[in-house]
Amino acid sequence: MTRSSGRAGGDRSRSRSLPDALEQARELVDPALARALGRLEPGIGEVVNYHFGFAVGNASGKAVRPALALLSAEAAGAPAERGLDGAVAVELVHNFSLLHDDIMDGDRERHSRATAWTVFGEPRAILAGDALASLSLQVLLDHGGPEPEPERVRAAALLADSTQRMIAGQSQDLALEGRPDVTLDECLAMLSAKTAALLSCSCAIGAVLAGAEDDLVARLLTFGEHVGIAFQAVDDQLGIWGEPELTGKPTWSDLRQRKSSLPVAAALQADGPQLRRLLARPSLSEADLARIAQLVEEAGGRAWAAEEADRRLQAALDELDGAEIASNTRDGLAALARFIVTRAF
Amino acid sequence: MTRSSGRAGGDRSRSRSLPDALEQARELVDPALARALGRLEPGIGEVVNYHFGFAVGNASGKAVRPALALLSAEAAGAPAERGLDGAVAVELVHNFSLLHDDIMDGDRERHSRATAWTVFGEPRAILAGDALASLSLQVLLDHGGPEPEPERVRAAALLADSTQRMIAGQSQDLALEGRPDVTLDECLAMLSAKTAALLSCSCAIGAVLAGAEDDLVARLLTFGEHVGIAFQAVDDQLGIWGEPELTGKPTWSDLRQRKSSLPVAAALQADGPQLRRLLARPSLSEADLARIAQLVEEAGGRAWAAEEADRRLQAALDELDGAEIASNTRDGLAALARFIVTRAF
Numbered sequence: 001m002t003r004s005s006g007r008a009g010g011d012r013s014r015s016r017s018l019p020d021a022l023e024q025a026r027e028l029v030d031p032a033l034a035r036a037l038g039r040l041e042p043g044i045g046e047v048v049n050y051h052f053g054f055a056v057g058n059a060s061g062k063a064v065r066p067a068l069a070l071l072s073a074e075a076a077g078a079p080a081e082r083g084l085d086g087a088v089a090v091e092l093v094h095n096f097s098l099l100h101d102d103i104m105d106g107d108r109e110r111h112s113r114a115t116a117w118t119v120f121g122e123p124r125a126i127l128a129g130d131a132l133a134s135l136s137l138q139v140l141l142d143h144g145g146p147e148p149e150p151e152r153v154r155a156a157a158l159l160a161d162s163t164q165r166m167i168a169g170q171s172q173d174l175a176l177e178g179r180p181d182v183t184l185d186e187c188l189a190m191l192s193a194k195t196a197a198l199l200s201c202s203c204a205i206g207a208v209l210a211g212a213e214d215d216l217v218a219r220l221l222t223f224g225e226h227v228g229i230a231f232q233a234v235d236d237q238l239g240i241w242g243e244p245e246l247t248g249k250p251t252w253s254d255l256r257q258r259k260s261s262l263p264v265a266a267a268l269q270a271d272g273p274q275l276r277r278l279l280a281r282p283s284l285s286e287a288d289l290a291r292i293a294q295l296v297e298e299a300g301g302r303a304w305a306a307e308e309a310d311r312r313l314q315a316a317l318d319e320l321d322g323a324e325i326a327s328n329t330r331d332g333l334a335a336l337a338r339f340i341v342t343r344a345f
Numbered sequence: 346m347t348r349s350s351g352r353a354g355g356d357r358s359r360s361r362s363l364p365d366a367l368e369q370a371r372e373l374v375d376p377a378l379a380r381a382l383g384r385l386e387p388g389i390g391e392v393v394n395y396h397f398g399f400a401v402g403n404a405s406g407k408a409v410r411p412a413l414a415l416l417s418a419e420a421a422g423a424p425a426e427r428g429l430d431g432a433v434a435v436e437l438v439h440n441f442s443l444l445h446d447d448i449m450d451g452d453r454e455r456h457s458r459a460t461a462w463t464v465f466g467e468p469r470a471i472l473a474g475d476a477l478a479s480l481s482l483q484v485l486l487d488h489g490g491p492e493p494e495p496e497r498v499r500a501a502a503l504l505a506d507s508t509q510r511m512i513a514g515q516s517q518d519l520a521l522e523g524r525p526d527v528t529l530d531e532c533l534a535m536l537s538a539k540t541a542a543l544l545s546c547s548c549a550i551g552a553v554l555a556g557a558e559d560d561l562v563a564r565l566l567t568f569g570e571h572v573g574i575a576f577q578a579v580d581d582q583l584g585i586w587g588e589p590e591l592t593g594k595p596t597w598s599d600l601r602q603r604k605s606s607l608p609v610a611a612a613l614q615a616d617g618p619q620l621r622r623l624l625a626r627p628s629l630s631e632a633d634l635a636r637i638a639q640l641v642e643e644a645g646g647r648a649w650a651a652e653e654a655d656r657r658l659q660a661a662l663d664e665l666d667g668a669e670i671a672s673n674t675r676d677g678l679a680a681l682a683r684f685i686v687t688r689a690f
């Protein structure tokens with residue numbers, strides 16, 4: 001989810017008020033996150049604090065995942081605080097992946113700031129990511145008493161599995177990159193792991209910590225899976241047709257980088273040969289990029305992605321309706337799901 | 346511990362029979378390790394299998410850490426098998442650190458084979474390391490039944506803490522590198538984290554899994570800490586004065602790379618100014634390196650490291666003597682400690 005929050009800074013998104021849950025999450029999570037980061041070795045702490053932007057008052061960004069984690073504790077009938085360590089843990093995993101993604105993708109900027117590896121060098125940025133991954137499990141497993149409660153252990157196991165799925169998805173993404181014959185199924189499977197696994201975990205980890213029944217946990221995981229794919233379906237559209245002043249990236253950015261994306265995979269399914277020939281060119285001119293974007297749109301790839309986002313958002317909301325969740329918590333989760341999916345439109 | 350096993354292949358070490366514990370460990374651990382690695386996404390599995398050398402029959406190297414883990418289960422009066430998942434987990438963490446270290450150090454060879462990042466590229470090698478780190482905790486936390494036993498949870502918490510210490514030590518090492526005024530205390534603190542933390546964990550994780558009392562676990566941790574520092578005191582001598590045909594590295598290799606090492610730190614403590622002036626030179630000629638090695642030796646740095654290795658080995662053995670451990674297990678741990686410390690002399 002390299003791009004996850006880089007596109008939320010445009011004028012249109014600033015004019016929309018953030019869901020309350022995000023504001024509340026920041027208030028709870030920021031101090032807990034700072035405490036966790038305070039455990040890091042100073043040389044690593046320096047890189048991590050820069051990355052999180054504490055030094056320039058940017059704090060933990062939009063904190064979407066922590067907000068979902070806190071709401072999921074409430075969904076289980078517990079106070080939001082019961083999900084707090086889960087909220088911190090998913091934010092740590094997310095930022096571990098950002099630190100390493102920026103190196104792997106060679107990205108030099110994030111949120112209009114130089115990425116950590118360009119400032120501190122690759123070795124320190126690699127270590128900082130490693131440290132956050134390890135810290136995410138420490139936050140859940142080390143907790144005062146002699147033994148962590150069973151709920152913490154379940155949360156840690158869920159987080160480790162979701163982290164492994166996220167890493168697997170990144171590997172699948174690398175394998176698909178530049179292949180001109182990616183199928184929609186391959187693309188969806190990759191995104192389900194790369195993007196949706198951690199979002200899904202975020203939607204359930206607070207409930208797990210609060211001792212929720214398996215059925216509720218399963219529903220929240222499915223809710224998060226749908227939200228994750230919906231998010232990505234929107235993000236993939238922005239990656240091709242997003243306005244540069246909103247996304248902070250040039251038009252056709254994903255095509256230029258030959259990223260696998262849902263619109264392209266959907267278009268390939270419908271109109272193969274011409275598009276495939278163009279995508280297979282060893283280098284792509286601006287005219288090629290424009291033509292590819294046009295072909296993807298004409299073959300219905302853009303519309304498919306837009307419809308998929310709607311379908312998934314609806315499926316996510318249906319999942320909530322089937323669960324026994326207090327109505328204000330349900331509304332909070334639904335608002336957050338809508339915000340994530342539509343945040344920069 | 347970048348160099349950990351690269352130096353065990355020389356003639357003198359081949360002429361010494363390996364401790365039995367190492368052979369036994371390989372028989373138990375290799376299949377379990379292969380099962381764990383089989384869980385990885387195929388693209389990651391490809392990198393990891395190459396790194397482990399399964400493809401060329403090299404399997405899991407010397408398996409020193411797994412052997413210690415299995416012996417530590419026996420030290421707690423349990424069969425070696427009780428420590429098996431701990432043995433696999435520490436080997437996974439060790440190899441996660443090797444994969445990332447090779448990138449961070451820009452090392453192109455390990456065991457006379459091209460390192461993973463040079464074969465598969467940095468992004469895939471970073472992901473492979475990330476996957477092993479995550480897998481190490483999955484191996485402990487996911488285990489058939491609905492809930493991991495409390496011993497597994499304690500083992501996972503110990504492993505996460507030790508991994509974090511190892512990462513912190515690597516960060517300290519980066520901070521010290523090239524500084525001409527490193528004190529012995531700083532160097533020892535760095536090595537205690539970077540090298541000794543995971544070795545110490547290896548010496549206790551099997552006992553933890555076997556439900557050992559806190560006192561035995563504490564003694565095994567201290568035993569491993571001493572063995573780790575003793576190992577490093579030897580390794581640091583080899584890094585300067587090791588014969589290239591034994592170490593696979595050019596003479597003065599650590600001086601050339603300006604690594605922090607115990608002999609240099611000890612020499613700086615004794616004979617500061619001249620050595621410090623040389624070390625501060627922006628580039629070092631072969632003559633400079635020869636002169637530095639000579640000064641370090643004359644100031645007693647080499648002798649100090651040799652004595653420290655002896656002191657630490659003795660302290661490790663004393664720790665065992667103070668614990669209630671069956672004599673054959675004690676002998677196995679002592680033999681392994683001696684092997685680790687003297688392996689390439």
